Amino acid sequence: MKKLKNEKELVKKAIAAGVKYGEKRGVVEFEATDSATEKVEYIYRLLVHDKVIQPIPEDQVSQLTMRHKLAIWASRLD
Template structure:
């Protein structure tokens, strides 16, 4: 897994876009106390469920790989 040049910013953008996506569907309402880790996992699973992004192989699912997959998704939103 090759790190993207501006991956940190893309992850922030993915969390923002994923939150809007989930709220528009009416399936999530994040609280201010929810951690970024929880948001990343929920958004990843929601996008996989809706077939917006490809799922990771079961043995490769980790916080780092979910962040990377969301960063790639966010880079394509522009």
């Protein structure tokens, strides 16, 4: 897994877009107290469920790989 040049900013963008996506769909309401870790996992699983992104093999799923996958997704937005 090759790290993206501006991965940190892309993860922030992915979290913002994912929160908006989930709330617009009506499946989740995030609280201000929810951690970024929880948001990353929920958004990743929601996007996989909706077939927006390809799933990572279950034995390779980790916070790092989910963040990377969301960063790639965010880089393709706009």
